[in-house]
Amino acid sequence: MDRTQVVIVGSGFGALAAAKKLGKAGTPFVLISETTEHLFQPLLYQVATGVLSPGEIAPSIRAILAKYPSGDVRLGRVVDVDPDKREVVYEAGGIRHTLGYDTLIAATGARQAYFGRDEFAEVTYALKTVADADRLRRQIVRCFEEAHTTSDPERRRDLLHFIVIGAGPTGVELAGQIKELAGRYFEKSLRDVTAEDVTVTLVEGAGETLPVFGGKLSKYTQDSLERAGVEVVLGTMVTDIDEHGATLSSPGNGFEKRLTAETIIWSAGIQANDFAAVLAERTGCETGRGGRLLVDEDLTVGRYDDIYAIGDMASLNNLPAQSPFAMQGGRHVAAIINGKRAAGTPFTYRDKGSMAIINRFRAITRVGKIELTGVLAWFLWLAVHLVYLVGFRNRYVAVMSWCGSFLGHRRPHFHYAQEIEPADSNELDRAA
Template sequence: MDGADTGKTNVIERTEVVIVGSGFGALATAKKLAKAGTPFVLISETTEHLFQPLLYQVATGVLSPGEVAPSIRAILAKYPNADVRLGRVVDVLPDDNAVVYEAGGRRHTLGYTHLVAATGARQAYFGRDEFADVTYALKTVEDAERLRRQIVRCFEEAHTTTDPEFRKNLLSFVVVGAGPTGVELAGQIKELARRYFAESMHDIKADDVTVTLVEGADKVLPPFGGKLSAYSQEALEKGGVEVVLGTMVTDIDEHGATLSTPTTEESRRITAETIIWSAGIQANDFAGVLAERTGCDTVRGGRLLVDNDFTVGRYDNIFAVGDMVTLDNLPAQSPFAMQGGRHVAKTILGKIPAGTAFQYRDKGSMAIINRFRAITRVGKIELTGFIAWILWLAVHLMYLVGFRNRYIAVMSWCGSFLGHRRPHFYYAQEAARVPAGATNSGVDVTETDAAPSEKSREPVHAA
């Protein structure tokens, strides 16, 4: 199945449908095809199905990675027509109806009748890609685990340092972007300080921890607006979060950020050991490959400007769904991806005529702010506070895959939100490796697996 490097592609293997990705859109398509018995191959760089809206709970120790990222192979195992492959699709040959993917160090060519792309999006830095090296993102399980290690490291080092300035910086957190992820993280870090670390580290009080939420727009959670945005800001501020609106981040380094407010032309520096970037998204690289090969237009962030039936460019057998596309300014959220995936599957199965325009069903929007506080909008109905918080938990529990994951999530939520537990926080010290032949001279040399020093942060790995 090699040979994509020479002139005419020799396609040795074919299947009915190739799905690229393993997120909400990909899984929705796969399930629909699987139940209909249509053969398909799903190719993804990871064999996990990531429930991205709950990543912040992995970062703050509420849930474990396995609870929000079950194996997509296990999900589809009962369908004999489903074939899941670990690989990276690097090219599309639309005239040959084939994709080229890398797996096991080799390139393979796989033919298809229909192609569905659902590779999602990664963090956008608006032309300042160097910010990725000195900030924390939250798009992958690796991102969440890295941020969790950093949070624990900061509190652990603040607990032991004798340098008051360093302690202050360790306990300062800056969150850039007041969308759902930014709001959830800002609220949860303050909750951690108040309900977990203050209980277990008696020299650290909640007031010692500073969380600053920075947003370029003039409101928190801009898509909601009105009283829901106002309520969110008030709830955050009551919880101890400093909310800075109408302000841009103009520079970031390893120890802080520079903020600029255009309306007042004021600029100030915030020192912090942890800066979390949650402002904006851009399509993953595969969107660029599809755009080039199919002649599809793109918009800001490299997202594909698909037709109203999710077809891409000049080809009516190539579809793209989810965060990698834009259609009628619909929100880049999981309901859009899932509904898009099911629409495409119905088209492939012939349940709706080819070219049928997609009709989005708005089932509402919601965001959690902190413990017992959330906002929900369903049509003209707007809810805030405890009721909205319960609805948020119920909806997200419903969309978790697998009974076991739901059961564990409920137990973890009870321990974290009703009690003071964070079952998935840990910080381990391991003895440094001693070269062969060396003897232990009695010097205690240890290294930590909690997080690398911020002097040597590794780049953010985006999905």
């Protein structure tokens, strides 16, 4: 067994922020990640809709940290931790390894939550990983391609109907972008498909879109989506989903409706990844909604002052599960480890504002009491996300891709190649 001063579990915003601070100070650390890349998750919807390629939002974590000699990146999955011995156990290449530490930083993020209906994962599309974005992109292409060739009007209608569940930032971005994609790209490429043929239904259990914003910003978002042709259904729950559609209901007024569609996208919540449950059990840390760890004021976990949890897997004072919370948490913990702050210093969150994009030239931004909408907020959203992209090349390619997609009618990363699988006997019978 080998040892290091700091072990970081994860490769998201929080993990990367901590690793950079530790690396600059020359503090020895080992970062263990299940994936080889640092994923810029807020731009996943642009990969799914062909604006950007995966490589532009998911650079190699090893390449990012290569300039820090004190750091070591290992590909593996952490499966256990012994807080008393200060050891983590991780799997790599089918072999279990034990690694000792002085300080542990857990930053494994979150995955999609289905609120007790995990079977929905089998018949819906999520958007949390590069694989999710690629799968959704292929599905969108397949639906438009098959709608172009089918002679069955009912099947064509279902192919061109997209149901998005959850009107948070991801749901709003996808709903707006799919509708825009139909009019600005596929309408130009497939002459018998128009924007009017494509139906996008956005379903939200709360009474407004983007509930975290509320007020006139949520109203502006709803109005913008509806003007773009998106059907917005509020105050409505999804009670059942299968491979052919979803059942909606509103318990308050007895409303129930069945919608049929080939594509159902789920973006209605998050829950902490599996390592959070392991850490909670081993440290005695309580968990909150979605299995997130209820960390102490200094971001320590349970009764251990040498274990920290940051980012989406942690919950503190109802702070938002967003990248600024993760990055500020990573820097705070690194400052304590490097001796720049006293151990036990409470974490202080600096709210730099919130923003969400709706569709082309429409976004919303809130910074303190200042609220912006429209074109100015849209350009501000692009600028902020461009700053947080890693690497000059990725920023340059992103700008070029945005110009082609938002000013022109191109989708530079929409590939029409798809795997043609033999139809089974049941499909042939239905076609006949």
